Amino acid sequence: xxxxxxxxxxxxxxxxxxxxxxxxxxxxxxxxxxxxxxxxxxxxxxxxxxxxxxxxxxxxxxxxxxxxxxxxxxxxxxxxxxxxxxxxxxxxxxxxxxxxxxxxxxxxxxxxxxxxxxxxxxxxxxxxxxxxxxxxxxxxxxxxxxxxxxxxxxxxxxxxxxxxxxxxxxxxxxxxxxxxxxxxxxxxxxxxxxxxxxxxxxxx
Amino acid sequence: xxxxxxxxxxxxxxxxxxxxxxxxxxxxxxxxxxxxxxxxxxxxxxxxxxxxxxxxxxxxxxxxxxxxxxxxxxxxxxxxxxxxxxxxxxxxxxxxxxxxxxxxxxxxxxxxxxxxxxxxxxxxxxxxxxxxxxxxxxxxxxxxxxxxxxxxxxxxxxxxxxxxxxxxxxxxxxxxxxxxxxxxxxxxxxxxxxxxxxxxxxxxxxxxxxxxxxxxxxxxxxxxxxxxxxxxxxxxxxxxxxxxxxxxxxxxxxxxxxxxxxxxxxxxxxxxxxxxxxxxxxxxxxxxxxxxxxxxxxxxxxxxxxxxxxxxxxxxxxxxxxxxxxxxxxxxxxxxx
Numbered sequence: 230x231x232x233x234x235x236x237x238x239x240x241x242x243x244x245x246x247x248x249x250x251x252x253x254x255x256x257x258x259x260x261x262x263x264x265x266x267x268x269x270x271x272x273x274x275x276x277x278x279x280x281x282x283x284x285x286x287x288x289x290x291x292x293x294x295x296x297x298x299x300x301x302x303x304x305x306x307x308x309x310x311x312x313x314x315x316x317x318x319x320x321x322x323x324x325x326x327x328x329x330x331x332x333x334x335x336x337x338x339x340x341x342x343x344x345x346x347x348x349x350x351x352x353x354x355x356x357x358x359x360x361x362x363x364x365x366x367x368x369x370x371x372x373x374x375x376x377x378x379x380x381x382x383x384x385x386x387x388x389x390x391x392x393x394x395x396x397x398x399x400x401x402x403x404x405x406x407x408x409x410x411x412x413x414x415x416x417x418x419x420x421x422x423x424x425x426x427x428x429x430x431x432x433x
Numbered sequence: 434x435x436x437x438x439x440x441x442x443x444x445x446x447x448x449x450x451x452x453x454x455x456x457x458x459x460x461x462x463x464x465x466x467x468x469x470x471x472x473x474x475x476x477x478x479x480x481x482x483x484x485x486x487x488x489x490x491x492x493x494x495x496x497x498x499x500x501x502x503x504x505x506x507x508x509x510x511x512x513x514x515x516x517x518x519x520x521x522x523x524x525x526x527x528x529x530x531x532x533x534x535x536x537x538x539x540x541x542x543x544x545x546x547x548x549x550x551x552x553x554x555x556x557x558x559x560x561x562x563x564x565x566x567x568x569x570x571x572x573x574x575x576x577x578x579x580x581x582x583x584x585x586x587x588x589x590x591x592x593x594x595x596x597x598x599x600x601x602x603x604x605x606x607x608x609x610x611x612x613x614x615x616x617x618x619x620x621x622x623x624x625x626x627x628x629x630x631x632x633x634x635x636x637x638x639x640x641x642x643x644x645x646x647x648x649x650x651x652x653x654x655x656x657x658x659x660x661x662x663x664x665x666x667x668x669x670x671x672x673x674x675x676x677x678x679x680x681x682x683x684x685x686x687x688x689x690x691x692x693x694x695x696x697x698x699x700x701x702x703x704x705x706x707x708x709x710x711x712x713x714x715x716x717x718x719x720x721x722x723x724x725x726x727x728x729x730x731x732x733x734x735x736x737x738x739x740x741x742x743x744x745x746x747x748x749x750x751x752x753x754x755x756x757x758x759x760x761x762x763x764x765x766x767x768x769x770x
Binding site for chain 1: 475
């Protein structure tokens with residue numbers, strides 16, 4: 230059984246999935262403060278009635294602080310219980326919330342957009358765009374008939390109003406984990422931040 | 434009683450195991466070098482590095498102490514003040530250890546632990562005047578026990594350590610400024626340059642400090658004296674910055690009729706500061722060892738022992754919130770009355 234956790238968007242999720250990808254239990258946390266969210270997740274993990282032998286973590290990209298806090302908890306569990314950690318990109322987790330073949334997944338990265346394009350089993354690199362760059366990319370690649378999913382397209386909806394946006398499952402879900410985990414890694418696994426800190430970028 | 438101490442308030446990741454508040458079984462500190470090129474701490478980089486290294490450091494601290502995690506009796510963690518993102522990494526790791534092992538979680542105040550650091554090498558009697566001098570803080574405090582402390586003075590602008598860093602940057606000396614300035618100033622016996630001693634003599638600032646004026650004096654001096662001697666400037670700046678700490682501490686000692694002084698924080702490693710305080714035979718001044726002046730897990734684990742003995746334990750982690758500042762605007766206002 231696997232414990233899975235996502236903390237890359239404003240909705241944290243955590244759950245237990247068995248070896249047949251069935252969800253045994255799950256929780257979605259929407260508290261405003263990141264600390265409250267992670268403590269609610271810790272409380273949830275504390276009282277789990279299941280023994281898990283590995284962990285799945287959303288490695289990002291997404292909110293830096295959320296990712297770090299999720300990783301702090303997961304890496305510590307892996308460190309103490311000596312169990313492996315598997316990783317999944319947040320964009321892939323969101324992509325598998327829909328069954329469409331042609332999907333554009335987008336995560337709000339604090340005023341910028343992390344974006345990935347999926348065509349059946351193929352997927353593009355992860356891009357880190359400004360809103361203008363994202364709009365130009367969509368136009369250049371003629372992606373108008375794709376399904377757009379993820380919080381980026383909702384948070385900046387006024388810029389993407391002419392797109393086909395899936396506004397239901399715009400955050401990583403426990404259901405998607407079994408489809409996109411890679412690994413195993415040990416507790417040395419780190420988040421995929423997708424970009425340098427602002428200070429580093431300015432220095433560069 | 435064995436306590437695992439975790440310190441991640443700024444750019445040093447510190448993990449240690451301490452027995453009964455005084456026996457140092459291990460002390461592992463990882464100092465992040467990445468900030469040097471920015472001449473200051475970049476919070477986002479600091480948090481990322483804490484997450485990258487903390488588990489390896491915990492492993493090293495446990496093996497250094499020759500124990501298993503299950504041998505630990507409690508976990509002490511810095512919860513304030515500090516960089517929120519950095520504190521959150523330490524707090525999340527400590528909370529998870531606490532819940533997985535069932536061991537108590539003890540919240541530690543960073544500045545209090547800096548003062549406690551002096552107790553590892555000294556027998557300190559209460560009451561004492563505590564002077565905390567670091568890159569983030571300049572505080573005068575009165576202590577009646579390890580769990581009974583009152584802040585009586587603070588800086589109204591920059592901290593003393595910040596002033597060292599800024600002047601070092603101004604003179605292109607490197608980062609962190611404190612050790613570099615200390616080293617250069619040691620080679621100077623006298624200086625023709627003189628900077629004002631910012632005493633804030635008015636009644637409401639009796640125990641308060643100000644360092645922005647001193648820094649501005651240095652700016653104007655080097656602007657108006659293009660052929661300035663760097664060593665002279667460094668020596669005189671350090672003297673002005675440290676002398677005011679000494680004079681204000683003496684005022685507090687007289688007012689409270691206390692002769693014991695404990696100094697903690699990164700600037701407590703400054704050799705001139707040590708010389709000035711130790712040469713005053715009316716005072717009994719205690720310093721941490723140089724190794725324990727900077728951020729470390731030892732001081733956290735040590736103080737956590739006394740906090741635990743006094744029933745200070747986090748029963749509900751939701752009640753603990755990392756805090757970036759030790760004093761709010763209103764606290765500072767109250768200290769100027």
